[in-house]
Amino acid sequence: MKQITIAIHGGAGPDSRLIRENQDGIKQGLASSLQKGYDILEKGGSSVEAVEAAVAEMENNPLFNAGRGAALNRHGETELEASIMNGHTLGCGAVALVKKVKNPVKLARVVMEHTNHILIAGPAAYEFAVDQNVELETDEYFITEERWKEFMEQKDKASAADLLRQPHHGTIGAVAMDKNGHLAAATSTGGTGNHLPGRIADVAMIGCGCYANDLTCAVSGTGDGEQLVHTVLAHSIAAVIRHTKCTIQNACDIMVPLKRKDMTADVGVIAVGPAGDIGCTFNCERMPRASMGTNIPMQVKIYR
């Protein structure tokens, strides 16, 4: 059997009560999402199918900030965002400011495979989802008790101007290599709690929060979105591999900025290279993550 690999993450950032109190659930969620993607790869499925399935499973799990359980914006609504990239064809697709779509990553894949657009946002993304028979859910489906409480606590605390200055984070993602050596990456998010409606983050920007190219690597990034965009992080990792031939782990370590006193950005990445080798780096307290490959036993971790 040819080698296969998959790695997933549930978002880099500071530790929180939600995470501490749900460590077992988060680890179980990571393991079952990973397994879902791995099973597809093992049966000969493509890396695109595998990352889509793994991310959709996390979108369905209310413990992760994507799909069901996504953070609520300033209007108490979910605004979802996802992207996917095929490292073999360099095809990519993304959706943003999406409501009612159960699995934004699946809609991103439809954009990638059935349109000549890259990013469709807002009501148009919803209409496109309806047109393409993508599964929908009520607005209530996405809102968990925990997120509603968070919204009610935060809603009057900051002005619009304050919110515009807040960093934003909270993302999930997956990268994989299939039996044919093809790579893929997918990323999905619900945004930061209490964010301004209309804000689109790094997730939808191909090259920042998501990138895949069979020649170099597939990357899913997470953390403070602004930092991922400044550095065009996912593509930077691919570029350093392309031009310097360093290892995947090395490339992740070089490109994820260390925390300094004057820099508060939380950043993390997972990556997989053409030999099925995994890279994983984060500069903050936690990045729930899991990985598995033909010769790599399953690993599931939250903290360092």
Add this chain to the structure above:
Amino acid sequence: MKQITIAIHGGAGPDSRLIRENQDGIKQGLASSLQKGYDILEKGGSSVEAVEAAVAEMENNPLFNAGRGAALNRHGETELEASIMNGHTLGCGAVALVKKVKNPVKLARVVMEHTNHILIAGPAAYEFAVDQNVELETDEYFITEERWKEFMEQKDKASAADLLRQPHHGTIGAVAMDKNGHLAAATSTGGTGNHLPGRIADVAMIGCGCYANDLTCAVSGTGDGEQLVHTVLAHSIAAVIRHTKCTIQNACDIMVPLKRKDMTADVGVIAVGPAGDIGCTFNCERMPRASMGTNIPMQVKIYR
């Protein structure tokens, strides 16, 4: 006096009647936009101010597909998109699906300098513009006779599914180096004629249609947006310079794909490096463009 440089483009693509019949007007528009940016640099202004002013001037000119004169979407409306990046700070800002904002590039700069967001889209971008006292115009202001005729001719010709498969292009942009050696890039577009509302292109994706970093270069890309995103074009040019130390012109030539029989994508870029050297490449019939620097006389061209 320390060296200064500015280069601008009015969009790469196939030749058209609109362009052939307006060659003098387009050249005059390019020259006066270039001059506007150059004057700022000469007086010691920053590269960010210069690219903003040059792009705003083209947005005001109905001969370019951005701001006034932008292509109309399937609903006969303008949906504007712009981005800007500061190569000194790596700060960046973008807006998409914007209506009524006279100069989207100015709103992108406000996003960059006064928020912690990167991309604000749709009605939220309009509300933000109102909040920040950015200049507004009526919807009618943006619609030229030529664009309305184009809309009326095309509007019933393609289904939504056809439109989703159409490539899209039409962009303007500027890159500059100021007296302090700081670089900046800005890009702006009205999208393709008859595009589906809700489509966001490469322009708003930092690293694809716009990128600036004092260490390598500032780039503004144009052409078929999808191709610019697949290749994360602007950042790819910066990365090849960073890792191989090749010249700006060389990097542009390496990264802009040559046309092949199986590849129809039109792509073009302008770039400026830390020594004030200019790069410019396009693989299609025309890319209206102009450039000028301390030791570089003004050049204004449309075709090869």
